[in-house]
Amino acid sequence: MRILGIDPGLVNTGWGVIEAEGGHLRYVADGTIRPPRTGSLAERLMALHAELVEVIKAWIPDEAAVEETFVNKNPLSALKLGHARGIALLAPAEAGLAVSEYPANLIKKSVVGAGHAEKEQVQMMVKMLMPGCTFASADSADALAVAICHAHHSATKRLVGGIMAGAAR
Amino acid sequence: MRILGIDPGLVNTGWGVIEAEGGHLRYVADGTIRPPRTGSLAERLMALHAELVEVIKAWIPDEAAVEETFVNKNPLSALKLGHARGIALLAPAEAGLAVSEYPANLIKKSVVGAGHAEKEQVQMMVKMLMPGCTFASADSADALAVAICHAHHSATKRLVGGIMAGAAR
Numbered sequence: 001m002r003i004l005g006i007d008p009g010l011v012n013t014g015w016g017v018i019e020a021e022g023g024h025l026r027y028v029a030d031g032t033i034r035p036p037r038t039g040s041l042a043e044r045l046m047a048l049h050a051e052l053v054e055v056i057k058a059w060i061p062d063e064a065a066v067e068e069t070f071v072n073k074n075p076l077s078a079l080k081l082g083h084a085r086g087i088a089l090l091a092p093a094e095a096g097l098a099v100s101e102y103p104a105n106l107i108k109k110s111v112v113g114a115g116h117a118e119k120e121q122v123q124m125m126v127k128m129l130m131p132g133c134t135f136a137s138a139d140s141a142d143a144l145a146v147a148i149c150h151a152h153h154s155a156t157k158r159l160v161g162g163i164m165a166g167a168a169r
Numbered sequence: 170m171r172i173l174g175i176d177p178g179l180v181n182t183g184w185g186v187i188e189a190e191g192g193h194l195r196y197v198a199d200g201t202i203r204p205p206r207t208g209s210l211a212e213r214l215m216a217l218h219a220e221l222v223e224v225i226k227a228w229i230p231d232e233a234a235v236e237e238t239f240v241n242k243n244p245l246s247a248l249k250l251g252h253a254r255g256i257a258l259l260a261p262a263e264a265g266l267a268v269s270e271y272p273a274n275l276i277k278k279s280v281v282g283a284g285h286a287e288k289e290q291v292q293m294m295v296k297m298l299m300p301g302c303t304f305a306s307a308d309s310a311d312a313l314a315v316a317i318c319h320a321h322h323s324a325t326k327r328l329v330g331g332i333m334a335g336a337a338r
Contacts, residue, residue: 082248082254085251086214
């Protein structure tokens with residue numbers, strides 16, 4: 001299963017693609033989308049959308065996962081972040097992908113084992129879990145972490161599903 | 170000039186189309202988009218996007234205007250609203266329309282003459298400015314008000330532009 005992880009933001013949107021097969025993870029690609037900072041908000045969102053569509057076309061993921069980014073105490077920042085998140089959820093859904101969302105502390109817990117890990121710990125673990133993986137930016141490292149979190153959770157879901165199906169027989 | 174106004178929201182997105190010609194306003198159409206409340210956030214945003222695309226295809230506006238909806242004191246509500254606003258800005262931009270944004274108090278001032286008008290006053294003035302206009306919901310009335318605000322502001326811009334061009338000669 002090929003998973004696209006997205007860490008959305010209006011200034012920087014990180015993305016990362018991994019492959020998960022039977023508990024084994026493999027790094028595929030990652031990158032950072034930086035929409036032009038000039039132009040109307042609508043134009044910036046359109047640029048973000050167009051680049052996400054290109055990423056999905058290029059790497060053909062099976063599923064997507066988006067970080068439930070930390071909700072800032074400032075409502076205006078939260079509103080701005082919401083614009084970018086809306087686009088990050090839309091683009092993979094339009095491509096027919098199921099899109100899951102994971103809160104930041106669950107992502108950290110999946111990758112590092114603790115919900116309050118530092119960014120550097122997350123980055124180190126992403127590299128340890130996928131040897132040979134380098135990443136374009138801190139945002140794309142976060143996006144790879146979202147993808148890893150989704151891989152763990154869907155593996156657990158499938159396992160539980162299998163056990164339940166077995167018990168029902 | 171045909172203008173699409175949008176009052177975005179995840180539960181209800183109001184839209185309204187008007188025509189503005191030399192200070193004269195004419196009601197064209199309005200409606201309310203209510204994405205299914207079940208399904209993932211990504212699916213709900215996709216439904217909102219698809220319906221907005223249909224509205225634009227059906228009514229072929231020349232320009233669009235989106236309300237800068239009141240930023241709630243609750244960051245989580247602001248984040249949710251941001252998702253819907255992102256889609257409301259994206260859809261017309263993708264169709265090649267210039268998308269303007271106006272804060273709620275400026276819209277009220279344009280329509281009623283006061284920045285702190287009640288919803289009912291706005292609705293009454295929308296009907297007075299465009300005789301024969303009825304509206305599908307309070308949200309589509311707000312969307313028509315955004316469109317009226319844009320009509321006034323672009324008329325002023327053109328007038329000022331004309332005077333400046335005249336002065337430069």
